[in-house]
Every structure is written in C-alpha cells, then in structure tokens.
Amino acid sequence: MIASRWVCELVNEHFYESSETLNVWYKDCQKIAESVAYRTSKSTQIRRIQRHLSSLGASHLELWNPAEMSQMWLGEDTDTGIRVRQMQGYWIVTEVLEDSPAEHQVEVGDEVLKIGDKPPVFSSDINKFKGTITLWRDGKEYQISILPQKIQYMFQPQVKTLESKKYKVEKTGVLRLKSFTPVYFDQDEWKKLIQNAEVYDHLVLDLRGNSGGDFVVMQKILSSFLCEPTDIGYLLQPRKQQEVTATFAEDMDGAAQIDTIKKSSIVELQTYADYPCYLGDLDVLIDADTASTAEIFAEAIKLRKGTHLLGQTTSGAVLLAIWYPTYFGKQHSLSIPVALYKNWKDQIIEGEGVRPNKVLNYEVNAWRNGIDNWLLEAAKE
Numbered sequence: 001m002i003a004s005r006w007v008c009e010l011v012n013e014h015f016y017e018s019s020e021t022l023n024v025w026y027k028d029c030q031k032i033a034e035s036v037a038y039r040t041s042k043s044t045q046i047r048r049i050q051r052h053l054s055s056l057g058a059s060h061l062e063l064w065n066p067a068e069m070s071q072m073w074l075g076e077d078t079d080t081g082i083r084v085r086q087m088q089g090y091w092i093v094t095e096v097l098e099d100s101p102a103e104h105q106v107e108v109g110d111e112v113l114k115i116g117d118k119p120p121v122f123s124s125d126i127n128k129f130k131g132t133i134t135l136w137r138d139g140k141e142y143q144i145s146i147l148p149q150k151i152q153y154m155f156q157p158q159v160k161t162l163e164s165k166k167y168k169v170e171k172t173g174v175l176r177l178k179s180f181t182p183v184y185f186d187q188d189e190w191k192k193l194i195q196n197a198e199v200y201d202h203l204v205l206d207l208r209g210n211s212g213g214d215f216v217v218m219q220k221i222l223s224s225f226l227c228e229p230t231d232i233g234y235l236l237q238p239r240k241q242q243e244v245t246a247t248f249a250e251d252m253d254g255a256a257q258i259d260t261i262k263k264s265s266i267v268e269l270q271t272y273a274d275y276p277c278y279l280g281d282l283d284v285l286i287d288a289d290t291a292s293t294a295e296i297f298a299e300a301i302k303l304r305k306g307t308h309l310l311g312q313t314t315s316g317a318v319l320l321a322i323w324y325p326t327y328f329g330k331q332h333s334l335s336i337p338v339a340l341y342k343n344w345k346d347q348i349i350e351g352e353g354v355r356p357n358k359v360l361n362y363e364v365n366a367w368r369n370g371i372d373n374w375l376l377e378a379a380k381e
Contacts, residue, residue, distance in 0.1 A: 001329055003045060003326060004045050004048070004049050005023055005030065005033040005034075006327050007033075007053075007326060008030055008032075008180050009023075010324050010334060011056075011061070011334075012026040012029075012323070014322070014336045015056075015058070015061075016058075016237060016320075016337050016338050016339055016359075017238045017340075018238075022115055029277045032049065032052055033049075036208075038183040045328070046065075046328060046332075048312065049063065050063050058319060058337050059292075059315075059318065059319050059337065059351075060320075060321035060335050060337045061321075061336060061337055062334070063173070063328070063332060063333075063334055064332065064333045064334070065332060066331035066332070069198075071153075073180070073181065073183065074183060075179075075183045075184060076150060076151065076153065076203075077150070077151065078100050078128070078150050079095055079097070079100060079128070079148055079149070079150075080100065080101050080126060080128070080129060080146050080148050081097035081099075081100020081102040081103060081214035082097075082102045082112075082122060082133075082146075083125050083127075084112055084123050085096035085123065086123070086360040087339060087363070087367065088362075088363075088364050090111050091112040091113075091123075091126075092110070092111055092112075092299060092362075092364060093106055093107065093109060093110040093135075093379050094108060094367070095112075097151065098154050099151060099152070099154070100151050101146050101147055105144045105146070106133075106135065106144065107137065109137070109368050109370050110137050111136040111137070112126060112133060112135060113135065114133070115129045115134075116131050125353075125370075127148075128148055129146065130146070130147055131145070131146070131149070132146075133146055134335070136235040152242060155184045156184045156185070156186075156189070156319075157176065157177055157184070157189075157193055157221070158175070158176055159174070159197050159200075159203075160174055160194075161173050161200075162175075165377065166370070166371060167376055168369040168379075169202070169326060169379045170201075170223060171199065171200050171201040171202065172201070172202040172203070172204065172379050173197060173202075173203050174203075174206055174328065174375060175193075175197065175203055175204070175206065175207045177205065177206065177210055177297075178210055179211065179212075180210070180212055180213030180214050180217045180221070180293050180294065181213035182213070182214050182217055182254065185217045185220075185221075186358070187220065190220065190221065190224075191275065192223075193275050194224045194276040194278055195276045198278065198280070200280055201280050201281065202282075202283075202379070203278060203280055203281070203339040204283050204375060204378040204379060205283070205284045205301075206285075207283050207285060207286050207287075207298060208287045208311065208374075209287065210289075210291070210293060210294035211290075211291045211294065212291050212295070212317075213292070214254050214257070214293070215248055215269070215293055215320075216248050216250065216253075216257060218293040218296065218297050219232075219269065219271055219272060220249065220250065220272060220373060221297070222271075223271040223275040224276055225230070225277070225278055225282060225301060226271045226301075226303060226304055227275075228271075228273065229271055230270065230271045230303060231269070231270055231302035232269045232296065232303070233268065233269050233296065233343040233344050234266055234267060234268045234342055235261070235267040235339040236265070236339060236340055236341075237261070237265050237266075237338060238340070240264075240265035241265075242265065243265050243266065244263065244265050244266070245264060245265070245266045245268060246263065246266070246268070247260075247268050247269075247270055248260060248267060248269070250272050258322055259305055261339060272338045280307065281381075282304065283308045283309075283381045284298060284301055284308070284310070285310055285311045285375070285378055286298050286309055286310070286312065286313075286356055287311045287312045287314070288312050288313065288315055288353075290314040290315065290354075291314065291315040291318075292317055292318060294314070295316070295318050295349065298314060298354040299349060299354050300343075300344075308381050309356040309357050310356050310357065310358045310374065310378050311359070311360050311374060312356065312357060312359060312360065313354065313356065314353040314354040315350065315353055316341070316350060316351045316352050316353035318341045318348075318350045318353075319337035319338075319341070320337065320339040320340070321337045321338065322335070322336060322338050323335050358377070360373070360374050360377055
C-alpha cells in the first residue's frame with residue numbers, strides 16, 4: 001500500500017502539467033492504493049498501478065523493472081536475437097542480432113510459422129521464446145531449437161554500402177541509428193564515421209525502431225546533418241511559473257541534463273558547432289516505433305533542405321521524463337514526464353508524431369528475396 005501511494009504522490013508532484021484530469025487521476029490513484037490488501041504481492045500491486053498510470057494517457061509515464069532498466073541503460077537483455085514484423089498476415093524475420101542465439105540459424109526473409117505448437121501473436125513473443133520454432137524458407141519448412149541468452153546489443157551507429165545490383169544504386173549507403181543512448185555512442189568514432197560517409201553521394205538514415213535516448217547524444221548526431229548551430233525547438237515545463245531558460249551544453253552527461261531541467265523552466269535545444277558535416281543527398285526512414293528523442297531528430301531533420309522522410313508516422317511519445325526511485329525496490333524506477341517538446345514553429349508533436357513525406361508499407365515478396373523494400377524506395381529518392 002505504501003509503495004502504491006508513493007507512486008501517486010510522485011506523479012501528482014512532478015507530472016509536467018497541472019490539470020483537472022491530473023486531479024481526478026490522483027484521487028483515483030489514492031483510492032487504488034488504499035484498497036491494496038496487506039498481503040497483496042508486489043507483482044499484483046505493480047500491475048494495478050501500471051494500469052492506472054496508463055489511464056493518464058501520457059507517454060513515458062511507466063514503472064520499470066530491473067530487466068527493462070538493464071536493457072535501456074546498459075544495452076543488455078535475455079533475448080533470442082530474432083526480430084520479426086507482420087507483413088500481409090505473415091511473420092517475416094527482418095533482422096537477426098549479432099552474437100545472439102539465432103545467429104547462423106535464422107535468416108532475414110524467413111517466415112516464422114509457429115513458436116512451439118502455436119503461431120505468434122506478438123513480435124515480442126519471439127524475442128523471449130524458449131523451445132522449437134518452425135520456419136519457412138525457400139519453399140521448405142524446417143525447425144530450430146532456441147534458448148534465449150543474455151546478450152549485449154550492438155546498437156552503435158554504423159554505415160553500410162547498399163548492394164548496387166540488389167538495390168540498383170551506386171554510391172549509396174545506409175546509416176542505422178538504433179538508439180541515442182550514451183552506452184552506444186562515442187564522439188570520436190561518430191566523427192570518423194561521418195568523415196568516411198563522404199564517399200557516398202546518397203545516404204539513407206534509418207531511424208526505424210529507435211526509441212530515443214539522450215538529448216545531448218541526439219543533438220551531436222544531428223549536428224552532422226544540419227551543419228551549423230541551429231535551434232530545433234525547446235523543452236517546456238508548464239507548471240513552473242518563473243521563466244528560467246537554459247541549454248544543454250555539449251559536455252553534459254545525463255545527470256547534468258537532469259540538473260539543468262530541474263533548475264529551469266525552458267531548455268532550448270540546439271545543434272553544436274565543429275562537427276563533420278555530411279553534404280550529400282539524405283533521406284530518412286521512420287516508423288511507428290521511432291519514439292522520443294528520435295522523433296525530435298526526425299522533426300528537426302526537416303530543416304535540412306532537400307531531405308525527405310519516408311515510412312510511417314512516428315509514435316508520438318515526445319515528453320521528457322525523469323526517473324525516480326520507488327518503494328517497490330531500489331531496482332524499480334518510475335519514469336514521469338516533466339516537460340513537453342515544442343518545435344521551432346512552437347508546435348507540440350506529443351500524441352501526433354512526425355508524419356513522413358511518403359508513406360511506405362512492407363512487401364512480403366521483397367523481404368523473402370532478402371530485399372528491404374523501404375530501403376529500396378529510399379534509395380530511389
């Protein structure tokens with residue numbers, strides 16, 4: 001009961017805006033906390049409070065368990081390494097993670113027919129599945145045995161050359177940005193990567209599945225595409241009456257950024273000087289799993305003349321959250337949105353997302369032949 005009540009108090013105190021909706025939510029939250037029986041298990045309490053958190057309808061308002069925190073900040077988790085997407089009713093493998101149990105057993109373009117004796121329902125079912133998976137490849141059905149293992153995700157930025165024959169392009173590279181979390185980013189390595197990318201006349205920047213991360217990391221990467229210091233919007237805390245404006249300095253780590261947020265009501269977001277600049281043609285892929293700071297990146301890249309966004313509307317989860325400890329245990333954290341993002345036109349994209357210039361859908365036949373049809377479309381732009 002104490003743990004649940006503490007969550008209610010934290011949200012009521014720190015949530016980014018004060019409203020009648022929050023007042024009603026807080027009163028209901030207290031009732032839920034008071035109704036918790038003394039012997040109610042921690043897991044049951046967490047499920048109840050998690051459901052109530054979601055009822056407020058705000059992104060980044062969530063309880064995180066130790067495994068989720070490890071995945072987010074340390075880049076490690078127990079995983080099969082199989083990534084699938086449903087296309088026209090088929091579950092198609094779109095990626096096999098390096099150094100994972102699935103490597104050398106599963107290929108991009110395979111169709112997952114069954115996990116155990118049942119067809120998949122959610123893509124996440126396959127990430128954690130232990131047992132026999134039935135696949136379809138090249139007109140044949142076969143089975144593999146898989147056991148999820150602890151793996152370190154390799155989500156560092158990387159550039160690869162698109163195969164000229166397969167994608168019918170020349171001097172085109174694809175830059176995959178899977179995360180803006182600091183554990184995957186090295187500033188010197190990034191600068192080398194951009195300098196090496198100058199060999200490409202055309203670059204496809206892939207933000208699909210990027211769930212965000214650190215603001216300063218995002219701004220550093222963006223600096224190599226906007227090419228000079230540029231205002232890309234600001235973070236606003238409506239509950240703070242006194243206006244105090246700040247920026248995120250280039251050398252700020254996560255703790256310093258949080259400290260800046262706590263001391264100010266407005267944080268102006270700007271790119272930095274003295275970064276190698278990519279001057280070739282640029283197109284950007286986004287999808288419904290592109291979220292948080294990745295959405296701010298996608299919104300800001302519109303300022304680059306001639307750049308197109310392709311894919312599907314992003315998630316619309318564009319609030320800044322701070323993590324707070326809870327009475328559920330020191331390894332459980334509560335993320336609470338404390339500020340909202342407005343772009344350089346003073347527009348809010350929370351709940352709206354970033355819309356592409358061209359909508360794309362996945363094509364099964366292309367993927368069965370090892371071709372990412374989204375990359376194919378972007379390469380043509």
